[in-house]
Amino acid sequence: MISVENLTKRYGPHAAVDDVSFTCSPGTVTGFLGPNGAGKSTTMRMICGLTSPTSGSATVDGVPYRRLPNPGRRIGVLLDASAQHAGRTGRETLALAARTMGVDPARVPATLDRVGLNAAAAKRRVGAYSLGMRQRLGLAHALLGDPRILILDEPANGLDPEGIFWMRGLLRDFADRGGTVLLSSHLLREVEAVADRLVVIGGGRVVAQGGRDELLAGAGTLVRARDPHALRAALASAGLDAASSTDGGLLVHAEAGAVGQAAADAGVALLELRPAGSGGLEQLFLTLTADQSTRKAVR
Structure with a gap:
């Protein structure tokens, strides 16, 4: 479960995130929506311990992210698919992550296959990957530790329609098996198709949240x-x-x-x-x- 309580981040007089509160429960996909500059990425970075809040708190299973002893085994994160070492191959990237998290290296080929990166793609250097391939590799990294929670910021960027459909199915299956997903995306129709709950943010504040059908009705x-x-x-x-x-x-x-x-x-x-x-x-x-x-x- 993800819990965000009165989260605020100020840069001087500007509030990038202003008193944001919501929860994401097991078995659900929560769509986190808002225009550019609304505060989505900043909120996600605070949840993941990459940005310190001015006030408020965010916890994962009741614990701040920075206090998790091995966070990759509890929560899979994809915030920026371009933040990968361009000189390593896809397989090397995951193999290093497996060693860091203490994951059986045998999971690497299976995880790459799960996200649609075949043996040939796994041998290529990440610098030669398309954006869509980097998104798939980033998702593989998020899934490698077999977490029960996923936090994904614009994971469908660069994917073709078939890839978007595939990701929708993967996330829906993850949630249906008891996982928790927090998903940010500009592809509103895809969010509508997969999300159970919606949190809409504008100008740093939550302007609406609730069940998808409830909000639409x-x-x-x-x-x-x-x-x-x-x-x-x-x-x-x-x-x-x-x-x-x-x-x-x-x-x-x-x-x-x-x-x-x-x-x-x-x-x-x-x-x-x-x-x-x-x-x-x-x-x-x-x-x-x-x-x-x-x-x-x-x-």
Whole structure:
């Protein structure tokens, strides 16, 4: 289990991560989502002990990462696939990791095969690998110690569609066998396909978290009108809170029936009226991260 409690990281006056809290339970894949600069990678680095928090805490099975005696046997980490020695072969990279973790060297060929790196690829130097091959090698390194927890930052970068489909199956199988996965990715449709829970971060703060289906179902109502100003006034008169959505409409935290009735009572002609969740995770993500603080974070 991964537990993050009130985690904060400041660089001078700027809060890269601001009071972030969430948990990742065994048997689940948690999708960790947010635009560039939102604080995802910083949060993951703090969980893994690579960056010290300003305040708050992060634990793995109740213990801070830095206090784990042999962390590779408890938690597999892939934060940067390019951070590998270019002069070593794939097999040498894993063999060295096996010695460091005290893993049976016989696991190396099987682990390489598990991630789709055949004998020929294992003999090539990492400097000659494509990004997709480096991602596979990084995932092999994460899996080598047979951990029960995986923390993966953008692991599908550089993978072709077949590779993305393969990774989805691997992570789903890992979780279904009782493992815990924290997955950061910009490929929202793939996250939607594999994640059980979602944590959405924007401007360093968690803007939404919960079960995937729960969040999609409770996303509110999207509405557009020929006269946006009249629509906003009608909703305000009905006591309905509305925020601008990314497609020029309004996101209203109310059922579609109430929104439609408010517009009808005010004589406002609508162009679109639908549950926000019907647009899937992509629409939910864009809506949740469209506020001013997030736009500032990604400039």
